Amino acid sequence: MTDERKVPGVRPFRGPAGGWDALIAVARALRGQEVIVDGVKTLLRNNQPHGFDCPGCAWPDPKHTSSFEFCENGAKAVSWEATHKRNTPEFFAAHTVSELVTWSDYDLENEGRITHPMLHDAQSDRFVPISWDDAFARIGAALKALPGPDRAEFYTSGRASNEAAFMFQLFVRAYGTNNFPDCSNMCHEATSVGLPMSIGVGKGTVVLEDYDKNDLLISFGHNPGTNHPRMMTTFHNTARRGTPIIAFNPLKERALERFAAPQNPIEMATFSSTPIASSYHQVKVGGDVAALKGMMKRVLERDAQDLAAGGPGKLDRAFIAEHTVGFEALKADLEATGWPDIERVSGLTRDAIEAAGDAYVVAERVIIAYGMGMTQHKFGTANVQQMMNLLLLRGNVGRPGAGLAPIRGHSNVQGDRTVGITEIPNKALLDGMERAFGFRPPQAFGHNAVDAARAIIDGSAKAIVCLGGNFAVAMSDPQTIQAAMRNLDIAVHLGTKLNRTHLMTAKQTLILPVLGRTELDMQASGPQAVTVEDSVSMVHASHGKLPPASQHLRSEPAIIAGIAKATLGDKYGIEWDELIADYDRIRDKIEIVFPEFKNFNARIRQPGGFLLYVAAAHREWRTPSKKANFLVMDGLCEDPRSSSADVLTLTTLRAHDQYNTTIYGLNDRYRGVFGRRDILFMNKDDLAARQLAHGDVVEIEAVPYDGEAPGPRRALRLTAIAYEIPRGCAAAYYPEANLLVPLGHHDPQSGTPSYKSVPVWVRRAA
Numbered sequence: 001m002t003d004e005r006k007v008p009g010v011r012p013f014r015g016p017a018g019g020w021d022a023l024i025a026v027a028r029a030l031r032g033q034e035v036i037v038d039g040v041k042t043l044l045r046n047n048q049p050h051g052f053d054c055p056g057c058a059w060p061d062p063k064h065t066s067s068f069e070f071c072e073n074g075a076k077a078v079s080w081e082a083t084h085k086r087n088t089p090e091f092f093a094a095h096t097v098s099e100l101v102t103w104s105d106y107d108l109e110n111e112g113r114i115t116h117p118m119l120h121d122a123q124s125d126r127f128v129p130i131s132w133d134d135a136f137a138r139i140g141a142a143l144k145a146l147p148g149p150d151r152a153e154f155y156t157s158g159r160a161s162n163e164a165a166f167m168f169q170l171f172v173r174a175y176g177t178n179n180f181p182d183c184s185n186m187c188h189e190a191t192s193v194g195l196p197m198s199i200g201v202g203k204g205t206v207v208l209e210d211y212d213k214n215d216l217l218i219s220f221g222h223n224p225g226t227n228h229p230r231m232m233t234t235f236h237n238t239a240r241r242g243t244p245i246i247a248f249n250p251l252k253e254r255a256l257e258r259f260a261a262p263q264n265p266i267e268m269a270t271f272s273s274t275p276i277a278s279s280y281h282q283v284k285v286g287g288d289v290a291a292l293k294g295m296m297k298r299v300l301e302r303d304a305q306d307l308a309a310g311g312p313g314k315l316d317r318a319f320i321a322e323h324t325v326g327f328e329a330l331k332a333d334l335e336a337t338g339w340p341d342i343e344r345v346s347g348l349t350r351d352a353i354e355a356a357g358d359a360y361v362v363a364e365r366v367i368i369a370y371g372m373g374m375t376q377h378k379f380g381t382a383n384v385q386q387m388m389n390l391l392l393l394r395g396n397v398g399r400p401g402a403g404l405a406p407i408r409g410h411s412n413v414q415g416d417r418t419v420g421i422t423e424i425p426n427k428a429l430l431d432g433m434e435r436a437f438g439f440r441p442p443q444a445f446g447h448n449a450v451d452a453a454r455a456i457i458d459g460s461a462k463a464i465v466c467l468g469g470n471f472a473v474a475m476s477d478p479q480t481i482q483a484a485m486r487n488l489d490i491a492v493h494l495g496t497k498l499n500r501t502h503l504m505t506a507k508q509t510l511i512l513p514v515l516g517r518t519e520l521d522m523q524a525s526g527p528q529a530v531t532v533e534d535s536v537s538m539v540h541a542s543h544g545k546l547p548p549a550s551q552h553l554r555s556e557p558a559i560i561a562g563i564a565k566a567t568l569g570d571k572y573g574i575e576w577d578e579l580i581a582d583y584d585r586i587r588d589k590i591e592i593v594f595p596e597f598k599n600f601n602a603r604i605r606q607p608g609g610f611l612l613y614v615a616a617a618h619r620e621w622r623t624p625s626k627k628a629n630f631l632v633m634d635g636l637c638e639d640p641r642s643s644s645a646d647v648l649t650l651t652t653l654r655a656h657d658q659y660n661t662t663i664y665g666l667n668d669r670y671r672g673v674f675g676r677r678d679i680l681f682m683n684k685d686d687l688a689a690r691q692l693a694h695g696d697v698v699e700i701e702a703v704p705y706d707g708e709a710p711g712p713r714r715a716l717r718l719t720a721i722a723y724e725i726p727r728g729c730a731a732a733y734y735p736e737a738n739l740l741v742p743l744g745h746h747d748p749q750s751g752t753p754s755y756k757s758v759p760v761w762v763r764r765a766a
């Protein structure tokens, strides 16, 4: 931000990530939600043995036995849930839904925890309280009245526990459909689809201890200082150990540059910090495949040089021969890819890419960690597979200190998938369900998030039941989905706080308030624990302890059981009440369906929980070829629409003060934005090329894609600021920018919306 002009709320942030600013932000978060008294106690209990799992991110804990790991954004997530603010029937009586839809997302959630089950009354356009029994009866009647079970959509957001998610899939499969759109479809689906093709499993292959053993860490497209702050402990330790860290990110994210660990007394006392990335590559948005191909070209070149000099080469030939197929095809593809194209598409110089390739060649144990900057593209699956190709070249999978690390989003998004939230059930899942419950669930593939949105828009879907989340805001093309939701017969939301999706009222709409992760869950047999799986496949228990926000709340499993009984009666003889009385019984069933959960109830009682078996981490390849596959991606994944000089490629990001669609506050401290979110980050030369100045209000319009049906013109007004971002690229905040993303703009392989590469025109606002 070199420009002279002062733009309100925009000023450079010069400090490191973490440090005192983070501590101050925690104090503010706690005060803002009126949790001063028990706030500290609550925080101390999270991610501890017998504490609750932090509802923030899915980063693992050091065996769940460490001393309190400080995390600013975990503190915000906990205080947002453990707030003393209450959203009561009196509030709903005072505001019509038509009024509430004009409120901001922040204001809606800031009303606090919903205290009663609520039903929309069309006459008064207000939500009114309803008893649980009446709510269940209405939902059951509406679901039974549909022409068929495939006419309903069952959405899951990744905060749901294993127990809740398993009950949900049991209910939905017994009802008769595989329509399971879930937040994972918008998140790491490119990982879940791409990695099984490469290595036979859709999960990461490293565990936390591997981060003590690697001698190179490469970070692609994630922002840990904001989204996985506990991972900064790992980055900090890695950097202090002298292990190089290479970052590929179009934006200079502060935490990847410099970090002060709040646990480090010296850094805190001296206002110093630790440099994190040893080299930082500001790749163009969507330029990662080009950068990866360039690095791999360099590895092959270094290999050839070494062989010519009489050395053993730089590839792990024994590994490639024994464990992989497809190397020759990859090599041919790399040879056919020219440096001029690699430089143009990546926006990086050949020298820079070669230097990264050289660092890779000299390292013995390499971990690549990545996030949404890689998955949320039209070629997200290819992105994931090219990272794996790079690792396979030197056998960097299935040995200590090496592997691929998808950094997951929601705290249990990985677990939800493990226990059956999937629209594409495999035989093992269907067999398992039959073993456990004596019925064979439907086999036909159901809807993912994009399919579900389409079905709502075209009117074929008549009902939606949401286990958490904010579907109609998080998705691409939200305005079309929101309008279409009005035509549903019924919409049911299990949630903690009011959000915009709840307000898209159907013929009948119910909001069912749930117990949060932090709260005591008392059932017939006593207090219950739930379980979650983190980013490295560790499963552990979470014990809520705080008194519930209202005496009318029910747990997610209990609400699902209530809906199931009202919908299914005694179909298949499933004993819903028994399962709810003691969650050990739910876990016993999980163990029958998924044998990897053997001795589930015993192992979950060990401190720290247990690790699920990830075959590829043991060099066991569950692919059709029984080998790890080098997978070729033709070309460099360019979007032809972006080649025109007047088009920018827009990426959408999380600010520091938000959790997905939940906006905690309006600051994005590390990027120097305060008190506002209506910002478009642009390169100063791209501003100049449009005769724009730092601080001008602009209109951003999405470039239509081939075959897009004529629809509403997608345009958004933001204030453009000069920022250090590669030319041809721009960035704006999610979810505001979602209206620029057409529904059809997604990875054809995984269905992941292309939120991170949207071709747009930017012009001065009229």
Ligand SMILES: Nc1nc2c(c(=O)[nH]1)N[C@H]1C(S)=C(S)[C@@H](COP(=O)(O)OP(=O)(O)OC[C@H]3O[C@@H](n4cnc5c(=O)[nH]c(N)nc54)[C@H](O)[C@@H]3O)O[C@H]1N2
Binding pocket: 056, 057, 058, 073, 187, 220, 221, 222, 223, 224, 226, 227, 228, 248, 249, 250, 251, 253, 283, 284, 285, 286, 287, 288, 370, 371, 372, 373, 374, 408, 409, 410, 651, 652, 653, 654, 655, 656, 658, 659, 660, 756
């Ligand atoms: N506090 C907090 N924690 C969270 C969340 C939250 O909203 N708030 N959300 C949770 C969820 S569900 C998820 S999925 C994760 C998300 O965590 P991240 O994956 O870190 O998510 P994003 O903010 O979307 O940022 C992605 C990063 O990718 C970069 N990027 C954008 N486009 C490209 C590209 O084309 N190439 C490359 N190499 N980089 C690119 C951006 O500059 C940004 O640094 O965090 C989880 N944790």
Ligand SMILES: Nc1nc2c(c(=O)[nH]1)N[C@H]1C(S)=C(S)[C@@H](COP(=O)(O)OP(=O)(O)OC[C@H]3O[C@@H](n4cnc5c(=O)[nH]c(N)nc54)[C@H](O)[C@@H]3O)O[C@H]1N2
Binding pocket: 109, 156, 157, 158, 159, 160, 183, 184, 186, 187, 188, 372, 376, 409, 410, 467, 468, 469, 470, 471, 474, 475, 494, 495, 496, 497, 498, 499, 514, 515, 516, 517, 556, 652, 653, 654, 659, 660, 661, 662, 734, 735, 737, 738, 755
């Ligand atoms: N443009 C753009 N769009 C994106 C992304 C992006 O990077 N860019 N990221 C995508 C990603 S990675 C994801 S994961 C999705 C997120 O999509 P979602 O998971 O659907 O959205 P969230 O904002 O996490 O959901 C917030 C709501 O969850 C409810 N909630 C909170 N805690 C609980 C609980 O314990 N139980 C229940 N039942 N409800 C609870 C509250 O009512 C809250 O309003 O968005 C996607 N959309």
Ligand SMILES: [Mo]
Binding pocket: 183, 186, 187, 188, 408, 409, 410
């Ligand atoms: Mo996510």
